[in-house]
Amino acid sequence: MNKYLLNGLYTFIGVIAIAAFAFKVFQPIQVLPRMRIAPAYSFIDQNGNTIISEDLRGKFVLYSFTYTNCPAPCFNMGDTMKEVQSRLGEVDLGNIPVAFVTISVDPDRDTPDALNTYGTNLGADFDQWMFVTTPNKALLKTIVGSGFETYYEDKGNGEFALDPGYVLVDGWGIIRSEYRYTTEVSDADRILRHLGVLADEVKNSTGSAKLAYEAAHLFLCYAP
């Protein structure tokens, strides 16, 4: 009987170990990491309306950072945002809404009118894509620099040193992915794929399936 129980125990341990190894290697479920809390804010948008971070709870939000007087050649983050916005239909998001927020780091010159013109020239859909800033420069630096971890510096000559990138935040206000801006390859494909991964987790992570998704987080099964 002892041998029987011992064999059963070894089999059990073996099955668990193989299952965990297979889960990590084959990653049947992939997720995006819960990196940190997204900063809270109150901004003014291109229509002069106040937008607060709480307004975007329940939505996937893609953030970008720029300023409208960026001299040529300037990084063009609007192209990727526009491409993602136009291709959202390729991703099964369920009924989860997506919003786009472009934050200007130059509140002195990027008034609501200036942001409105900028967004209009980009062909942005203002119902979904907001262009925002705040005159409180110290708080803007906290939100963008520390909260979104996007470096920028006013050089004093009308130009800003800015490390451009995108930040993806889920409906609970948690930062799930960051993308560094590059000119060689558009991030749109990756961003769209990640939106699909997030939507899958929101839709499927209920009941016993939630354990599997939490295991994916635990085993770092992150979507590339």
Added chain:
Amino acid sequence: MKIKVILSVIVVAVLAAGVYFFRPHTFHGTVIQSPEAAYDFSLTSVNGDVSISDFRGKIVLIYFGYTFCPDICPGTLANVAQALRDMGAQAEDVQLIMVSLDPERDTPEKLAEYMGHFHPSFIGVTGSKEKLDEVAALYGIFYQKAEGSNATGYLIDHTATLMVLDREGYLKLVFPFGVTAEEIADDLKYMIRQ
């Protein structure tokens, strides 16, 4: 043959019990896996300046509220206090800090009196509006004044999440508003055992 069947049932039962009792903990809060320590801030309590890093080695709960809060804040604080009482001696490894979002009315003395009603270990801190704006923003807490009544004065609408930092100062859990004392205690007990 009959003995083998009985033994098989016993083995399966033991294995099933093992799976149940040794199953991984399922957190009630949202688990955060940040590679960076949580933002360390220093604010003022009745006993002087308090930094989050002062409590390294303990599980730190950070809540943003104010003493004139009619229901959400006292409800959450009461749940945490109940959780700590349920945890017994393990509660010594836990420290709750409430950051006041109402520097105009919440003095360090008033905060100390308010927090003491819930649990003797609770600490209330405050600071300048600029500092509070910064701290609240970085913890994802939106807040703004709202109209109240003659009895309450103005109210403050605010994000009501409860943050949990592990012993090394990394944000580990985010509890939504409405988390129960049992759920808080369950997660904290697990974190203390780690």
